[in-house]
Amino acid sequence: MIxxxxxxxxxWPTLVHDLNTVRGRLIVLLGIVLLSALLLTGIGxxxxxxxxxxxxxxxxxxxxxxxxxxxxxxxxxxxxxxxxLVARLEQESLxxxxxxxxxxVAQNPAVQEILYVDARGQILASASQQQALxxxxxxxxxxxxxxxxxxxxxxxxxxxxxxxxxxYLIMARPGTRETIIAARLQMNILSDVVAEIQFGERxxxxxLNPTGRIIAHTNPQNVQTYTEIDHASPLFTALTLDxxxxxxxxRDVDGMPVVGVTSAVPGTEWVIVTxxxxxxxxxxxxxAFFLLCLSTVVLGLLILLLSARSLEAVLLIPLEExxxxxxxxxDGDLAQRIVLPRPDEIGQVxxxxxxxxxxxxxxxxxxxxKIAERTHDLEQQRAELERSNTELAQFAYIASxxxxxxxxxxxxYLQLLERRYSAQLDETxxxxxxxxxxxxxxxxxxxxxxxxxxxxxxxxxxxVRTPCEQILQGVLNNLQVAIEETQAVxxxxxxxxxxxxxxxxxxxxxxxxxxALKFRGQEPPVIHIGAEQQGATWLxxxxxxxxxxxxxxxxxxxxxxxxxxxxxxxxxxxxxLAICRKIVERHGGxxxxxxxxxxxxxxxxxxxxxxxxxx
Amino acid sequence: xxxxxxxxxxxxxxxEDSAGDIRLTLEVLxxxxxxxxxxxxxDGVEAMTFLRRQGAYQNAPYxxxxxxxxxxxxxxxxxxxAEIKQDVNLKxxxxxxxxxxxxxxxxxxxxxxHANCYITKPVDFGQFIKVIHSLEDFWLSVVKLPPYPxx
Numbered sequence: 001m002i003x004x005x006x007x008x009x010x011x012w013p014t015l016v017h018d019l020n021t022v023r024g025r026l027i028v029l030l031g032i033v034l035l036s037a038l039l040l041t042g043i044g045x046x047x048x049x050x051x052x053x054x055x056x057x058x059x060x061x062x063x064x065x066x067x068x069x070x071x072x073x074x075x076x077x078x079x080x081x082x083x084x085l086v087a088r089l090e091q092e093s094l095x096x097x098x099x100x101x102x103x104x105v106a107q108n109p110a111v112q113e114i115l116y117v118d119a120r121g122q123i124l125a126s127a128s129q130q131q132a133l134x135x136x137x138x139x140x141x142x143x144x145x146x147x148x149x150x151x152x153x154x155x156x157x158x159x160x161x162x163x164x165x166x167x168y169l170i171m172a173r174p175g176t177r178e179t180i181i182a183a184r185l186q187m188n189i190l191s192d193v194v195a196e197i198q199f200g201e202r203x204x205x206x207x208l209n210p211t212g213r214i215i216a217h218t219n220p221q222n223v224q225t226y227t228e229i230d231h232a233s234p235l236f237t238a239l240t241l242d243x244x245x246x247x248x249x250x251r252d253v254d255g256m257p258v259v260g261v262t263s264a265v266p267g268t269e270w271v272i273v274t275x276x277x278x279x280x281x282x283x284x285x286x287x288a289f290f291l292l293c294l295s296t297v298v299l300g301l302l303i304l305l306l307s308a309r310s311l312e313a314v315l316l317i318p319l320e321e322x323x324x325x326x327x328x329x330x331d332g333d334l335a336q337r338i339v340l341p342r343p344d345e346i347g348q349v350x351x352x353x354x355x356x357x358x359x360x361x362x363x364x365x366x367x368x369x370k371i372a373e374r375t376h377d378l379e380q381q382r383a384e385l386e387r388s389n390t391e392l393a394q395f396a397y398i399a400s401x402x403x404x405x406x407x408x409x410x411x412x413y414l415q416l417l418e419r420r421y422s423a424q425l426d427e428t429x430x431x432x433x434x435x436x437x438x439x440x441x442x443x444x445x446x447x448x449x450x451x452x453x454x455x456x457x458x459x460x461x462x463x464v465r466t467p468c469e470q471i472l473q474g475v476l477n478n479l480q481v482a483i484e485e486t487q488a489v490x491x492x493x494x495x496x497x498x499x500x501x502x503x504x505x506x507x508x509x510x511x512x513x514x515x516a517l518k519f520r521g522q523e524p525p526v527i528h529i530g531a532e533q534q535g536a537t538w539l540x541x542x543x544x545x546x547x548x549x550x551x552x553x554x555x556x557x558x559x560x561x562x563x564x565x566x567x568x569x570x571x572x573x574x575x576x577l578a579i580c581r582k583i584v585e586r587h588g589g590x591x592x593x594x595x596x597x598x599x600x601x602x603x604x605x606x607x608x609x610x611x612x613x614x615x
Numbered sequence: 616x617x618x619x620x621x622x623x624x625x626x627x628x629x630x631e632d633s634a635g636d637i638r639l640t641l642e643v644l645x646x647x648x649x650x651x652x653x654x655x656x657x658d659g660v661e662a663m664t665f666l667r668r669q670g671a672y673q674n675a676p677y678x679x680x681x682x683x684x685x686x687x688x689x690x691x692x693x694x695x696x697a698e699i700k701q702d703v704n705l706k707x708x709x710x711x712x713x714x715x716x717x718x719x720x721x722x723x724x725x726x727x728x729h730a731n732c733y734i735t736k737p738v739d740f741g742q743f744i745k746v747i748h749s750l751e752d753f754w755l756s757v758v759k760l761p762p763y764p765x766x
Contacts, residue, residue, distance in 0.1 A: 396718075402686075405715045408738045409635045415740030416642060444738055448717075 023308070023316055030307050031300065038296040045292060050285045057281050058247050058261060060199045061274040065263035066245075068193045068205065068274075073266040075110065075189050076156075076171075080267075082108055083173050083181045086116060091176045102127040112168060113184040116175075121146060124179065133162065134170065134184050145172035149180040156268065159187050159215040159223075167191070167215070167223065190216030191223075193272075203276045204252075208262075210269045212236050214253075227253055238262055239271060249278065318346040322353060334361040396451050403447050411440045442573075446561070449575035453560060456504060456582040463587070463610050466502045468495035472529065475510045482517045492529035496538055499610040504583045509542070511576040512603050516544035518570060519601070537589070538607045548597040557593065580605070625651040625755050628678035630662045630695065631713075632687050636736075640682065640713075643747040649755055654678065659690025663698055666705050678708060680754050683730075685714040685721060693724060700729040707761045709754055 082104050090096050101114045105127040113128035113135070121141035126132065140146050148155035149172040157170035167190070172182035190207050194216045197205035206217040212229045214222045229236055230251070238246035239262070246262040252275055260275040279286075318340050325338035334357060340350035414433050418425070425433075472495060476483065483490065490513070509529070516527045523545060530541040549557060549564070556562050560578035563570075580603075584591040589606040627644070631637050637655055644653055654675065656662045662683075665672045681699070685692035692712065699705045709731040714721070717735050725733045734750070737743050754760075 402715075404717075404738070405633070408715060408736060409633075409639075411738050412639050412740040412743060413635070416639070419740070441738060 022319070023311060026311055026315075027304060027308055031304055034300050034303055035296070038300060042289075042292040042296055046285060046289055049288045050282065053282060053284050054259070057200075057259060057276060061203070061259075061261035061276060062245060062247070062263065064197045064199050064203075064205065065261050065272045065274045068197055068272045069263040069265040071193050072190060072207070072270065072272065073268065076185075076265070076267055078108065079111060079171060079183055079185050080173075082111055082114065083171065083183055086114065086181045087173065087175050090116075090179060090181075096125055098125045098127070101125050105129055110186050110189060111183050112186050115140075115182045115184075117146070117180050117182070119150060119178040119180070128184075133168075134182055143170075145170050145182050146180060148172065149174045149182070155182075158209060159190070161224065165224070187216070191220060194218055197274060199274065200276045200280050202280050203274060205272060205274045207265075208239060208271045208273060210239065212239060215270065222253065229253060235260060235262070235273065315346065318342070318350070322346070322350060325350075325353065325357075329357050329360070334364055392454055392457070396454055404444055407440045407444050407447075411437050414440075446573050449561075449573045453575055453579055453582065456579055456586060460586060461501045461503060463499040463501055465497055465499045466505070467497045468500075468505070468531065471500075471502055471506045472509060475506050475513060478510055479513060479517065482514070486517050486520055486525050488517055488520075488525035488527060490525075490527045490529070493531045495529070495531050496533070498538060498607060500587060500607065501583075504586070508580050508583045508605070511580050512542040515576060515603075516542060516546055516601070518572075519546045520544070521546050521598075521600075534606075536609050538609065539604060540607065541602050541604045543600065543602040545600040548599055548601050549593060549595040550597045551595070554593050554595070558591065625649055625680070625751075626676045626678045627651055627653045628662070628665065628681045629653055629655045630657075630659070630681065630687065630692070631655065631684045632657050633684070636684070639740075639743070640747065643744050644751075646744070647748065647751055649751050651751070651755075652676070658687045659692065659695035659698075661689075662695050663690070666699065666702075666708075679760060681708055681710045682713045682750075683710050685712060685716055685725070693728060696725065696728045696730055709758070709760070711750060711754065 085104065086096055086101065089100060096116050101116060105111055105114055109129075112130065113132050114126065115123065115134045116125040117123050117140060121137070123135055123137065123140070126135045128135065134140070134143075145155040145157055152174050154174075155170070155172040157172075159167050159169050161167055167187040169185045169187050170182060171185060172180055175181050194205045194207060195218060197203070197218075204218040206222065207215045208229065209215050212231060214227045214229070217223050217227075229239075230253075234248045234250045238248065244264045247260070249257065249259050252258045252260075257278040258275045259278055259281045260273050263272045263274075264270070265272060321340060322338060325336055328336040336357060337354045338350045340347050342350075414437050418430065418433050472492060476490065482488075513527060513529070517525055526545045528541075528543045530539075530543065532539045532541075553564055557564065558577045558581045561574045562578075563572065563574040581591050584605045584607075588608045588610070591603065591605040593601060593603050595601040629637065629640055631640065641653060641655075644651055654665065656665050662681075664670050665675050666678070668675050683692050683696060687695070690698075692714070696710055696712070699708065699710060706729075710729075712725045712730045712733045713736060714734075715736050716722075722733050731754075734746060737746060
């Protein structure tokens with residue numbers, strides 16, 4: 001996987017897949033940290049810009065709204081002043097002259113009409129700039145303004161539209177002599193004020209009455225259609241609160257998200273609203289946001305790329321170097337050292353690694369040396385063994401020739417003596433000669449048996465898979481004479497085919513069966529040869545009904561030249577079972593005896609299943 | 616048949632180093648019905664000198680039968696046997712290996728070197744007499760031997 005680092009084209013695609021690598025993990029970790037830092041900074045900067053922008057717009061909007069409100073208030077104040085002037089005149093001179101009213105109307109272009117009526121609604125004086133709307137004798141007494149003022153309250157009517165489409169407003173106040181002074185104000189001033197408010201590119205202003213109806217708007221359409229703002233809007237909620245100024249975000253009558261500022265018009269129930277689409281209000285914030293996002297991504301990627309590059313130089317390339325070194329050492333080049341002369345952790349790892357390799361080399365060398373020593377020792381032991389085997393073979397030869405030579409000489413000359421000087425020798429001399437010859441003969445037999453015993457070790461053949469049945473038949477043929485003489489009955493199980501030294505295995509069986517025939521009881525021998533598989537081992541048994549063995553001799557009978565009987569009764573040197581044990585042990589098995597004295601004996605021996613290669 | 620050799624005794628070469636064995640063999644051959652003359656040499660070198668009529672054996676007889684022991688000083692029985700059987704003039708002389716050795720390797724080697732027969736000396740003296748007599752009987756009476764080579 002690390003090789004990929006060196007293929008720049010595959011860097012980014014592999015980044016995602018290689019989370020198992022140190023590089024991948026480090027880069028992802030770095031990316032997360034970096035992104036978090038950038039995000040936090042970005043959010044901070046954005047918040048700052050947003051707040052600054054909000055405050056700026058709020059200030060501008062609020063100023064515009066307040067100015068407008070003051071202008072409207074001044075306008076209304078002037079109208080009030082006109083009415084108050086009439087009231088004062090009435091109080092001072094008792095008579096309000098038609099001329100005064102006409103003069104007031106003439107002086108105040110926004111005042112369309114002034115009406116001075118008595119408590120019954122009779123017109124005392126009136127003046128109007130164009131067509132009079134209030135001075136209608138039939139409607140006065142039912143008019144709202146008349147009724148309100150008659151109660152002693154000041155009246156400010158709603159903004160109304162004249163048939164000509166101009167907005168007007170009726171205001172009235174009670175006079176001092178149960179009279180009522182009313183004026184009709186042309187309210188184009190509101191539209192003018194609203195139209196004059198300028199902020200931003202798409203900033204708008206309008207005037208709301210307490211019920212939320214738009215009474216003047218940058219777009220006059222909204223006035224003519226008696227549009228009301230949404231009662232669920234935060235703006236309406238703000239309207240119901242009796243506050244001078246409010247700032248908030250909401251959707252305008254067209255459903256567009258806007259930020260707005262309200263400013264109450266002093267002396268009236270109206271509120272001037274300045275609105276700016278949020279898209280415009282926060283344009284800078286948005287731009288900043290986009291720029292920030294873009295720069296975050298670009299900067300992040302750039303830093304990641306750079307850190308990946310430096311990671312390669314600082315960490316991954318040395319790591320790769322380490323890995324290659326380790327692999328070379330793994331491949332057996334223990335003299336390999338990693339050249340990374342750096343003071344940092346990787347340099348230390350390389351140093352430790354080199355120390356390990358040196359240690360390993362040392363251990364390896366000493367191990368090799370030890371192996372060489374052991375091999376040498378083994379070689380010596382083998383040579384020793386070979387020498388001792390040769391010596392044994394030599395001994396065997398000596399036994400078969402040189403040792404027998406003097407014996408033969410002894411017997412031959414004794415017999416020659418007996419033959420030639422028979423007449424001169426008495427009976428005792430003949431007897432003595434007999435003992436001497438017998439001794440020499442026995443000595444020769446012992447030598448032969450010893451030779452036979454030693455040959456089990458030295459003259460062995462490799463193990464070959466052989467049917468035991470076949471071996472047994474050969475043995476029974478050899479023993480045919482003895483079997484017939486003793487009228488023995490010999491039975492056997494199905495015998496397996498196993499890997500053995502067939503000659504020795506035959507000798508083993510022959511010795512055991514021969515013993516069973518030899519040490520028979522009064523009855524003719526009944527002999528059974530058994531075979532039973534026990535896991536990876538065959539258990540053989542040779543059972544007879546002979547004289548049996550006393551248990552204290554169970555071990556002794558397998559020792560060479562150990563006999564339990566006199567030679568007169570049972571001839572032999574006591575070599576047979578010793579040879580049996582040697583053969584069984586050479587085959588990796590075990591031999592033992594179980595016997596009931598006087599009833600019979602069973603010899604058991606095991607043969608492990610060899611793979612046919614032999615020992 | 617023994618009449619055939621009445622005037623001319625059978626020549627036997629005994630190659631044997633053991634004085635006891637030499638004496639024993641001679642004693643047995645002395646009791647033989649067949650008229651024989653035994654020459655004795657004590658080792659292989661001497662045997663070959665005898666057979667090739669060299670040195671002191673200029674006038675040595677050409678043997679009808681060689682009785683050869685295997686274990687001899689200087690040149691042992693195997694080498695001597697090999698040399699006899701490789702010699703054009705000597706290879707037709709029947710060689711009877713007469714030894715104490717019962718070793719299979721010895722028996723095999725002897726026959727491989729073209730010994731005419733291999734006999735293990737019996738321990739029992741009676742048996743030994745029987746063996747020597749049957750040897751004589753077989754090799755000197757029963758078997759038709761090749762004629763003497765031209766000197």
